[in-house]
Amino acid sequence: MIGIEAIGTYLPARRIDNLERAAGFDCDEEFVENKLGVLEISQAAEDEDAFSLAANAVEDLRARTGLEMDEIEVLVLVTQTPGKLIPHVSARLHGEIGLTDRCACFDISLGCSGYVYALTVVKALMEAQGFRRGLIVTSDPYSKIVDAGDRNTAMLFGDAATATLLSDRPVFEIGRTTMKTRGASHRELMSTDSGNLHMNGRAVFTFCAQNVPPDIREAAELNGVTVEDIDLFLVHQGSKFIVDTIRNRLGLSEEKMPFGAVAYGNTVSSSIPLLLAERVASPESRRIMISGFGVGLSWASSLLTRVA
Amino acid sequence: MNACTNEDIIQLLIESDALAEGDEVLVDAPLKQMGIQSLDKFNLFLLVEERHGVQIPDEDFEKLDTVSAIAAYVSEKQAV
Structure with a gap:
């Protein structure tokens, strides 16, 4: 049985304070605290992108688990903000974290439903192929596509990445x-x-x-x-x-x-x-x-x- | 179906926690004047559509900004 064994995460260090800028968006503290619920958004640095956020999340997973990269048989990366369109971000990540040539590797273009979809797709693939270790990485620096002056989105979206280890020793x-x-x-x-x-x-x-x-x-x-x-x-x-x-x-x-x-x-x-x-x-x-x-x-x- | 009244709209605002029982309601004042925010208005219109069986397009959503205007609009739609 394939399931979730561990999860690594990465949040960029930079934070934008929503309470400080609420008035500029014609809203008040009550709206920020009780409606949006987001007091700060995390934001990637200029030189960070989906690839670098993803690499940091995998590094956190490796630190938590001691995972050996040559054990990974499939890597799937979920993003809609890849930056460069070619190649797929998972291929760049594959090279960066030292996966083997035998590791299957592809991206999934989905947004907020992407993690649930990916868990289901990768579990099915691993069970069909007899794989024992796989990674699902999510990485979406939406700050790269959000208009900083748009009230509907600018106060809401934050940047982050995660790396989930799927294995035959699941939690x-x-x-x-x-x-x-x-x-x-x-x-x-x-x-x-x-x-x-x-x-x-x-x-x-x-x-x-x-x-x-x-x-x-x-x-x-x-x-x-x-x-x-x-x-x-x-x-x-x-x-x-x-x-x-x-x-x-x-x-x-x-x-x-x-x-x-x-x-x-x-x-x-x-x-x-x-x-x-x-x-x-x-x-x-x-x-x-x-x-x-x-x-x-x-x-x-x-x-x-x-x-x- | 009975006509939609100001009281019907006020009840939906209370049900969705946009207003509390006993709050002063100004039926001809802009919703924002009673502390009703944009997201509360989304929820109010969702409940109005579900309970009163009408569809309110985005262009009308923007224009409807008082309890009395919303009640009158829904009644008119129901009568068609």
Whole structure:
């Protein structure tokens, strides 16, 4: 059985204080603290990009686990902000961290649903191929495509990367996954001709509020449990307001569905593994529901179960 | 379906925690004047669409900014 063994993370050192600049965006402290929920966003330095953030996350994973790179049989990198389009970022990372020629390597272009999709795809691939060790890296420096003057996005998105080790010695088993797409609504969250990110906040909010709660219930049912059986819900950290809305619609407590992106913001494909990394070593949560949603528009939910 | 009233809209604002029971409500004042932020307005309109069976396009969303205007707009849509 292939599942999650460990997670490494990387957050750039630079922080932008949202409270200091709130007035410039015609909003107040109450809005920043209770609606956005993001007091600071993490931001990559000028010379950092998806590749360098990813390399730092893998280095953190290596420091945590003592992982030998020649054991890795597949590397998949999730990003929508690769910088250079050719070659794929995972190929550059493959060379940087010293993986072998026998290691399969490709990128997945997905945003906030990307981690849940990638877990499902890579687990299936590894089990089909008989692989024992694989890496999923998420890396999205959205600051490179966010218009610094755009109220809808500039105060929200933070930069980060994570590296998840999948192996045959898992801490978490990966359950069955819902994987959905509504391509007809792709214009609500997309890059414009200028390359900047455009987000129709109302449309994205409505999409999340109406589709994510039933999707979580469906994923629970798919895995033979009910919402009440689940210890913790780690959903994409779009904003505090969207997490609160999803939580209220499911009738859950803040403890069961926390908002944890206060100090770094919405980190796209990295938001779920950033929260999950803290929980790998702590045994209190046996069943964890993860749910990602965003660009596409797409959404996906899956159940992680701690291996006894 | 009964016409949508100011009280219906106020109840949805309370249900979505944008207002508390007992808050002073100015039905003809801009929502922001009562401390109702842009994200609260997203949630209000979602609830209005779900509960009253109407679709409110983005161009109308921008124009509707008081409790009384929203109630009148929904009633008019329901009557069509």
